[in-house]
Amino acid sequence: MIFKSRFERGEITLLKSLNARMDLTDEEKKNFMFLKKGFDGELMFDALTVKLQSDCLVLNDLLLEVGGGRFQIDTLIIHEKLYIFEVKNYEGNCYFESGNFYSSSGVVLKNALNQLNRCETLLRQLLQKHGFKFSTEGQVVFINPEFFLYQAPRHEPIVYTPQLNQLMKKLNSLPGKLNGKHLKLAELLVSLHITEDSYSRVRHYGFGQLRKGVLCPVCQSFMERSGLKILVCPSCRLEESVDAAVLRSVEELRFLFPEMRVTTRVVEEWCGGICSPKALGRILRLRYKAISYRRWVYFE
Ligand SMILES: [Zn+2]
Incomplete structure (x- = not known):
């Protein structure tokens, strides 16, 4: 059962709009593509875990903190054991050498195994702090079917794409039922989740x-x-x-400019004159309350 859903991070939503509406620098574009690709990979994994029938709790995207150290868990599955998944959407031919991942051109990639290790250690500390005793099992999941790893290590906790079915079968046949202790842990982790919406990298x-x-x-x-x-x-x-399109665009406008007053004139300009002011007034009233202010009307 999905206990915590995954949402698009605010930074991705923002960059998606800005990428279409202005010319981003190469660096900004790279950052956007990197974030988006990671998120797409996580969604691919969610499409599998959402089908699990066994009695377990799936928590997607947790940002937690213990002892001043922050860590992010892509997917956590609570059962008798805690299963931690670090999802990587790497693509193309890569290779593994002396404990590191490299792209075909020799660029060192973020070490998913180290990331996973850190995650597991900090999660165990957090559990201990709150008096929970669970064993953990972490795995790195390479979700992209177009990823190939030369010299792939055999004894590292890694799930390669052809092994995903096997993993899902295993998770689907977890025996036993959950009890209050599991639910308590899930509720605690959700309550400790940090919503980080700092867009410091966006100009x-x-x-x-x-x-x-x-x-x-x-x-x-x-x-x-x-x-x-x-x-x-x-x-x-x-x-x-x-x-629907106008209302969606107004939500985008409100997200990009939370301080701005939404008037028909602003929305007319924002939507590129796709509707007459009269039609816009009618559409805006479908969702928002019209508030009169002196001679003006704005929507909230
Ligand atoms: Zn389209």
């Missing part, structure tokens, strides 16, 4: 410098009008009702 941006229009929710291209009530994405052909 300042202003309303005026962003490209306006409605972004496709799938591929972030700018959508176009197709008939009276429908927008269509010219890249992936996704269709969406004008009402």
